[in-house]
Amino acid sequence: SLYAQLSPEDSGAVIEKLKEKKVPYKVDGSSISVPADKVYETRMELAGEGLPQGGGVGFEIFDKTAFGVTDFVQKVNYKRALQGELSRTITQIKEIDTARVHLALPEKGVFLDEQKKARASVIVKLKPGRQLTQGQVSSIVHLVANSTDNLKPEDVAVVDTAGKMWTREADQDAGMMLSATQLEYKKSLEKDYEHRVQSMLEKAVGMNNVVARVSADVDTRHVERTEERYDPDGQVVRSEQRNKESSIGGIAALGVPGVLSN
Secondary structure, three states: OOEOOOOHHHHHHHHHHHHHOOOOOEEEOOEEEOOHHHHHHHHHHHHHOOOOOOOOOOHHHHOOOOOOOOHHHHHHHHHHHHHHHHHHHHHOOOOEEEEEEEEEOOOOOOOHHHOOOOEEEEEEEEOOOOOOOHHHHHHHHHHHHOOOOOOOHHHEEEEEOOOOEOOOOOOOOOOOOOOHHHHHHHHHHHHHHHHHHHHHHHHHHOOOOOOOOOOOOOOOOOOOOOOOOOOOOOOOOOOOOOOOOOOOOOOOOOOOOOOOOO
16 A cells, blocks of 8 residues: 555545546555555655645645735744644654644733743544653653743643543642653563562473562652751861961160169
């Protein structure tokens, strides 16, 4: 097949180009097939024309400039293009099938106290059996946050199509749930102990005769400690003062001034 699992927008655009190039094709659901000897050539030609786009429109929306476009329409088109480009980039992660980005970009105020925070939401559809790691979630968050002004990483939410929240609210109590990093550490710790227990018991009862399961209880509390230490054996000079006096020795004359001495 030429392409599989195309979005309706991409399918329509690809079929239109195939008709223009007079390439025979066959549509089967979200898949498009062409003769085997034309697959790679057709893919290269379509890639040169920016197809498939991965769903959504990107900055190619500005390739065709129209006269009389208002400033409001320009802003809307820029927002659509930015959302589309971010969606395409996020979809490059191998665990993600499709992605959509929604940006809430407020108008810039004249005064600083009028500035409203920008926010963003990312909805991803994962491939079957795939999961995102904490590093991938953090990469998505920072990618979106750095794409526009006044958008902080804590104001970016990542959700999958199953309704799972991959990022936490900034004001959520950290003690109520494990973060993704802590959860990964817990799982790796359990797997490590399972492997150790299983390998140890298999030496006694034989291979494939043992099934080990470990459930680890990880203490993730954060403790802050302030400590002042006094060492009675230590001698520290707090202040030092030095005086130096010098005098020239001799015999001083005694008597009443103006009277000759005997």
